[in-house]
Amino acid sequence: MVYLALVLLFLAIVFFWQSNRQRKAAGLPGGRVIxxxxxxxxxxxxxxxxxxxxxxxxxxxxxxxxxxxxPVEVKSGRAxxxxxxxxxxxxxxxCLLVEKTxxxxxxxxxxxxxxxxxxxxxxxxxxxxxxxxLAEMKRDEHKRDVARSHEQASRCAxxxxxxxxxxxxx
Ligand code: SF4
Numbered sequence: 001m002v003y004l005a006l007v008l009l010f011l012a013i014v015f016f017w018q019s020n021r022q023r024k025a026a027g028l029p030g031g032r033v034i035x036x037x038x039x040x041x042x043x044x045x046x047x048x049x050x051x052x053x054x055x056x057x058x059x060x061x062x063x064x065x066x067x068x069x070x071p072v073e074v075k076s077g078r079a080x081x082x083x084x085x086x087x088x089x090x091x092x093x094x095c096l097l098v099e100k101t102x103x104x105x106x107x108x109x110x111x112x113x114x115x116x117x118x119x120x121x122x123x124x125x126x127x128x129x130x131x132x133x134l135a136e137m138k139r140d141e142h143k144r145d146v147a148r149s150h151e152q153a154s155r156c157a158x159x160x161x162x163x164x165x166x167x168x169x170x
Contacts, residue, residue, distance in 0.1 A: 041072060048097035053134055059094040063110070069098050072110045079113035087111050088120055092130045095122040 041061035049056045059071035071094035075087060091109040099105045108119045120126075140146050148167040156162050157170035 048094070048101045050097055050100040052100075053096075055093060055097065055134065057090070057093050057097055059098070059109075060112075062098070067104070068106060069102055069104055070106050070108065070110060071095060071098050072112055074112045077114055079116035079118070083111050083118050083120065088126070089130060089133060091120050092122060092126050093134075096127065096130060 041063055044058055044060075044062055047056050047058040060074040061072040063070040063072060071091065073087065073091050073094065088111075091111055095106045095109045106122050108121045111118045111120060145166075148169075151169070153169040156165070156168045159165070159168070159170075162168040162170050
């Protein structure tokens with residue numbers, strides 16, 4: 001089971017990088033810039049796990065405020081004009097894991113870049129889009145090859161899988 005979860009996590013990361021198509025179809029939220037006080041951020045000891053989807057993940061921080069639990073994903077480097085689709089889906093999966101683990105649905109999650117924070121609303125539309133993506137991943141789980149979904153060399157250049165990916169453009 002742990003192995004399966006790890007495989008799914010690996011596939012999730014690959015798909016997160018390939019998710020531009022899904023974002024356009026789903027109209028993912030672009031995020032809004034917010035100010036956060038990092039003093040209230042709590043580190044998570046162990047990854048969260050949701051058995052029904054064999055999904056696991058570990059937000060960098062959880063913020064507890066006003067009875068809500070908000071996941072935070074920290075990204076190194078300067079903020080892009082809008083969060084990447086891959087970052088949005090990763091954060092959405094953390095929102096799902098928080099809801100399933102603690103029984104409280106986060107209204108939003110936070111992506112923290114070096115110079116800016118974005119709040120991403122965890123809408124029903126985003127959740128449905130995430131579940132569609134996870135279902136697609138499960139279907140492709142045993143395929144040897146999964147087609148690249150973009151033509152952006154710059155994206156491959158930033159991808160941590162480019163050395164093992166036979167479809168890399170960089
Ligand atoms: S190297 Fe390019 S094609 Fe391969 S997984 Fe990364 S982004 Fe996708």
